[in-house]
Amino acid sequence: MINNLQRKKAKQKTILNAATKLFFVNGYKKTSIAQIAKEANSSQVTLYKYYASKVELARAVVVKLIVEGYGQYDKLLDDPDKTFVEKMQAMMQTGSSEASQISDNFVSFMLKEFRGANGSRTVLKVYNDYKINFWNKLFDQGRQEGKVNPQISNEAALIFLxxxxxxxxxxxxxxxxxxxxxxxxxxxxxxxxMGR
Structure with missing residues (x-):
């Protein structure tokens, strides 16, 4: 039973990774379910067992990006060998590097998902679930190192965000x-x- 569950999770992850790769390169519109199934060494029937539609699969990719992105940044914040400024620079480099790798068409899809334009508020909910803890941690670290103005509250900074x-x-x-x-x-x- 556990082996079957592990196999299913592995197959779902393979499909999700294949979809991520193709959506990044080709965009949402130009990527077909058939292409994703082929990239994942799967059948379309198997793919539809895990994701009911192309929109649902693309939404899962966006959720994956949010969760992995916050996870990566959170690990960076926990790095005791880097200063706050070094952490910020690393986040900026990672963010701009990742943005440049995503097809314009998939960027449009992602923003539609954030807006709920495709019939679901899942993406915005996941983003909001991770947002507060991460940004509070970041602001607090910045204050401890004297890099974030202590007169600006976390609440005001989150409003700005x-x-x-x-x-x-x-x-x-x-x-x-x-x-x-x-x-x-x-x-x-x-x-x-004002720059730095």
């Missing part, structure tokens, strides 16, 4: 344009218009 995210999620805004300025926006988020 939410304003930033809300702008990106505005359906009237071009997701592709937002992605093209990812480096600048990440820098502005962490350092403001």
């Amino acid at each position: 939410d304003m930033y995210v809300s702008y990106a999620l505005n359906p009237n805004y071009d997701a592709v344009e937002f992605n093209h300025h990812a480096d600048e926006l990440i820098h502005l988020f962490y350092y403001g218009i």
